[in-house]
Amino acid sequence: AQSVAQPEDQVNVAEGNPLTVKCTYSVSGNPYLFWYVQYPNRGLQFLLKYITGDNLVKGSYGFEAEFNKSQTSFHLKKPSALVSDSALYFCAVRDGRNDMRFGAGTRLTVKP
Amino acid sequence: GAGVSQSPRYKVAKRGQDVALRCDPISGHVSLFWYQQALGQGPEFLTYFQNEAQLDKSGLPSDRFFAERPEGSVSTLKIQRTQQEDSAVYLCASTLRISDTEAFFGQGTRLTVV
Numbered sequence: 432a433q434s435v436a437q438p439e440d441q442v443n444v445a446e447g448n449p450l451t452v453k454c455t456y457s458v459s460g461n462p463y464l465f466w467y468v469q470y471p472n473r474g475l476q477f478l479l480k481y482i483t484g485d486n487l488v489k490g491s492y493g494f495e496a497e498f499n500k501s502q503t504s505f506h507l508k509k510p511s512a513l514v515s516d517s518a519l520y521f522c523a524v525r526d527g528r529n530d531m532r533f534g535a536g537t538r539l540t541v542k543p
Numbered sequence: 544g545a546g547v548s549q550s551p552r553y554k555v556a557k558r559g560q561d562v563a564l565r566c567d568p569i570s571g572h573v574s575l576f577w578y579q580q581a582l583g584q585g586p587e588f589l590t591y592f593q594n595e596a597q598l599d600k601s602g603l604p605s606d607r608f609f610a611e612r613p614e615g616s617v618s619t620l621k622i623q624r625t626q627q628e629d630s631a632v633y634l635c636a637s638t639l640r641i642s643d644t645e646a647f648f649g650q651g652t653r654l655t656v657v
Contacts, residue, residue, distance in 0.1 A: 432601075437585075463643050475586070475634070477645040521585055525642055530591035530599045531576060535584060 433458040433526040437534035444512045445542055452507040452537045454522030463525040464505040466496055469536075470518045478520075481505060492516070512541045545569075549635050549649035556625045556656050564620045564652045568637030576646065577610055577620050578634040586634055592618060593641060625656045 434457045444450045456462055466478040479490025481498040489495045496507045507520060522534040548567040556562050568575050574593055578586035579602075588602040594615035603610070607626075612618040622629055632653050636646040 465645055467646075467648075474650045475636075475646075475648040477647070480643075480645055482643045519583070523646075530588055531636075531638075531646060532588055533578070533585040538583075 433462070433524045433529060433532050435522050435524050435532055435534040437520075437522055437537045439537050440535075441538045441540065443540045443542065446514050447511050450509050450512045450516070450539065450541070452520050452522075452539060454505045454507065454534060455503050456505060456522070456524045457503065458524055458526040460526050462505075464496075464498060465523040465525070465531075466490065466494070466505075466507050467521045467523060467533075468518050469521065475521065478507070512539075514541050514543055517541050547635055547637055547647050547649035549633075549652050551652060552650060554652060554654050556654065558626060558656055559624050560656075561621065561623045562625055562654065564622075564633050564635075564654070566618045566620070566635030566637075566649060568616065568618070568635070569639075569647055570616070572637035572639050572647075573641055574638040574646075575612055575618050576636045576638075577618070578636065579604075580632045580634055580651070582632075589620070589633075622654075625654075627656050630654055630656045 436455045464481040467475040486498045519536045521536050525531045550565045577589040580586045590600040590610045592612040607623045609621045632651040634651045636648045638644045
C-alpha cells in the first residue's frame with residue numbers, strides 16, 4: 432500500500448521568510464499527491480495537487496509544491512510566510528484507484 | 544448539499560454502547576473515505592468506498608467497526624461495544640472521481656467514550 436512520510440513534526444519560521452514543509456512518498460504506480468491544511472477546530476482544506484505535467488504546482492494562498500520523482504518527494508513551499516499560515520499541514524498520496532493515505536502532519540508556526 | 548456533512552458533530556457514549564456516525568457526501572461523488580484522527584495527529588485510514596462497493600476496509604481497527612454505503616451516497620460508520628480507545632474525531636471525505644481529484648472533508652464527529 433502507498434504511504435507518506437513527513438519527517439518534521441514542527442517547522443518554525445519568521446514572518447516574511449520562505450517556508451518549506453517536507454513530504455516523501457511511496458507508491459507502486461504513478462502517484463497522485465495532495466497537500467491539505469487544518470486550522471484549529473476546522474476540517475481539512477485542500478491546498479494543491481500533483482497529477483501529471485509540470486513538476487511545480489501552484490495552489491491556494493500562495494503555496495506551491497515541487498514534485499521530484501527521483502527523490503519521491505513533494506515538498507510544500509511558500510516564498511514569504513504569514514502569521515496566518517500557522518496550522519497543521521498534511522501530505523497525502525493516492526495510487527490510481529486506491530485509497531488515500533495521509534502523513535502524520537507537520538505543525539507550522541510562523542512568528543511575527 | 545454544498546459540502547460533506549457529518550452528524551452528529553459530537554457524541555458522548557458510555558463504554559459498551561453502540562454508536563452510528565453518518566456521512567452525507569457531496570452529491571455525485573464516487574469515492575468516500577472514513578478516517579480516524581487523534582488530537583494533533585494525521586488522519587488514519589479506516590475504509591474506502593467506490594459507489595456502494597467497499598473496496599478496502601483494511602484500516603478498521605477491529606470487528607467492532609463496520610461501515611456501509613448501501614446506495615452509493617450516504618454512509619454510516621458503526622462502532623459496537625465502544626471502548627475508551629475509540630475516542631477520536633471520525634472524518635469523512637468524498638472525491639468526485641476515483642483517483643485524481645481532491646477530497647472534500649466533513650467537519651468530523653468527535654466521539655468521546657466515557
